[in-house]
Amino acid sequence: MVQKEVKPRGRPKSYDREEALMAAMMTFWKAGYAGTSLDDLSAAMAMNRPSIYAAFGDKRALYLEVIDFYRRRVRASFDRLFDKGLPLCETLQAATAKAIETYVEDQKGCFVVGTAITEAAVDDDVRAVTAEMFREIEQVFAQRFREAAARGQNLIAPPEVLGALMSDVVHGCSLKARAGQNREEIEASARRSIDMICGRGTV
Amino acid sequence: MVQKEVKPRGRPKSYDREEALMAAMMTFWKAGYAGTSLDDLSAAMAMNRPSIYAAFGDKRALYLEVIDFYRRRVRASFDRLFDKGLPLCETLQAATAKAIETYVEDQKGCFVVGTAITEAAVDDDVRAVTAEMFREIEQVFAQRFREAAARGQNLIAPPEVLGALMSDVVHGCSLKARAGQNREEIEASARRSIDMICGRGTV
DNA sequence: GGATTAAAGTGCGAGATGGTACAAAAAGAA
């Protein structure tokens, strides 16, 4: 299905679109949208500016595409984990642990919480996609609780409430990671919170 | 004690320091540190650039002072509320409601979560003060739970865990507000989460 | 091989940005 042997006409592209997006994502991730210059992007993506413009449009269009790129990666990562069919609490702990792993790397937190949120106040498109992603995360978690309840598991609150709480906990990890808190503390705190949310009280 | 009658020598200042800081705060709050220009600040503060430099130093120094200004205001606001001596759950609900009120105003969220977090990845001083504030918030909430427990109230988890959760919930409200979610939804979600955290199960 | 196509690479320009030098202004002090 990956029909790539269509032999395009002119000079071949010297970049790989996914790799370029990845490089752009890393650059925006570090310094945010406003804090990243096209020179920074050009250097990181190993593309000169006109090539970036031809491939992605202007800086803002590139940023929006990077957000979507990030979103697809997060979604894929969660889906892969959920497909394992682990019990509720194990699933949530594993998902959070995986998130934390990327958050503490270079102390960048979540891409959306770390960069898009700042831009959301001045850019309607960024705000819209950010809101969508927040909703989606809540829904995804709520669905875990719903399915667990359907399997007969007792919940300490309605799935929507627990989903919102899970979302808050994960986003909290992102904030702490970008604030430089060390991995062990973040993981320990999250683990205890999630245990509580799953009804594994520590008291 | 406010000894101000010291009759300074030269031309009197045409600005009030607190008002100037407030205006700078609002400006940074909207567009973030990198997204705010000195022209923006100059216009909002009604001070020309040389005056800003004389009064606060460069842009970064001003931003750091604005963070501290915000911190003192948040602290004062919480202290005022906690002094009322309301029961645990009422206190937490009121504190969160008050936070949400400022968060949804102009859809800006919390100043730190909305702007400082982005800068934290590239500025050690911002990161340090951000981390401090996050810790302080958790501690402040944990203390509420500890005192309630001392008064004989049952907790569904240790105070530290509940304090961390409360912090996550409030920061979650900030994220949702800046993502443009409407006030009613944010309030309703937070109320239910906090009820759960206080042991007022909804199931 | 020559023509054609498409991308890479060079260079540039209009404007914004952070920061500052310097003169004008407004107060008290002599």
Added chain:
DNA sequence: TTCTTTTTGTACCATCTCGCACTTTAATCC
């Protein structure tokens, strides 16, 4: 009034920023 002192306000500069016109390079098609 005249001299200081301190702040305001104008004007400016060096640099960075985004975006694009134009040339060069590398591939396919004829």
